Amino acid sequence: MRRLLRGSGAVNAVWFVCLVSSFASSLVSCITVHTPAELHASKGDTISLSCTFTSTSRPTSKMSVDWSYRPQSGGPPQTFFHFSSRAFPPVDGQFTGRIRWQGSPAQGDASISLINATLQDNGTYTCSVRNPPDVHGSPTSYTVLTVTPKMPSIRFSDVAVLLAFILLPSAIITVILIGRMLCPKKQHNQSKAYRSPIEVTEGEEYGIHLPAEKKPTCCELYLMDSEDEAEYYTLKKKPPSDEHYVESQC
The missing domain is CATH 2.60.40.10 (Immunoglobulins)
Known part of the structure; x- marks a missing residue:
């Protein structure tokens, strides 16, 4: 009986060792x-x-x-x-x-x-x-x-080229247009103040100021005699020699 117990205990010990070793190997x-x-x-x-x-x-x-x-x-x-x-x-x-x-x-x-x-x-x-x-x-x-696909990237050199060849000419053209808009006004104002020697009226070139011609009134024309009236109408038919001559409104 004791031999059987000893034999069964040895077998169990062997099985236990095998299980532990297999479990450890799996770890x-x-x-x-x-x-x-x-x-x-x-x-x-x-x-x-x-x-x-x-x-x-x-x-x-x-x-x-x-x-x-x-x-x-x-x-x-x-x-x-x-x-x-x-x-x-x-x-x-x-x-x-x-x-x-x-x-x-x-x-x-x-x-x-x-x-x-x-x-x-x-x-x-x-x-x-x-x-x-x-x-x-x-x-x-x-x-x-x-x-x-790689997205295109803009380098700093590319931006500088765009600024030099696009924005800079556009800025120059804008400045020129603004200057042309402002300069004609100045020239127009100067043309009003400047008078050509050709435009100087007769007598002014010698410092002589002719008295302004007195235009006859309607009443004075009515009191003229026939000879004066005929001379008046003769002068009236001639072309005016002075640009300041104004036809009477009578």
Whole structure:
């Protein structure tokens, strides 16, 4: 009876050790990879594809990182970057010469950068990290990249050129127009005060002021004799020699 109890106790101890070891191994054999869900950039930008991981095991030479790309139009993912002790950038395809390794495995970083982004780079990027003995958990993570056309920017030099060739001539023309609107008034006022020598009346050029001719009144015309009246009408028919001559209104 005692032998049976001893035998059953030994079996239970073995099962307990196995359960604990399997449970402990499940705790340590986990890895988690994190990437941003979405990234937005403009055409021509340098994009940082961030990827971080946590592992219960210290990264060794056996650790590896793979980046794959699935186009926005669909299709199977294609691996374009690999890291294992050192970086292996793509040697062909659309990412040739445009991928740089920025990761640091000792700090749990497996990031890369994409240089000179294009509209054809739109799609889903997957970061996969393997660090044996961590083989469970979430070794992959996804990022959706959206590249849009770059908006045109106005530089300071462009603004200076516009000011020099558009605003400056407009300002000069405006000043000229305002000057022409104001100058004729001044010239008109001066023309009123200035009299040409030709316009000087007879006698004024010698300093002689002729007395103003007295115009006969209606009563005086009535009292004229016939000879004076005939001479008056004869003078009346002649063209006036003086611009100040005014015909009688009788």
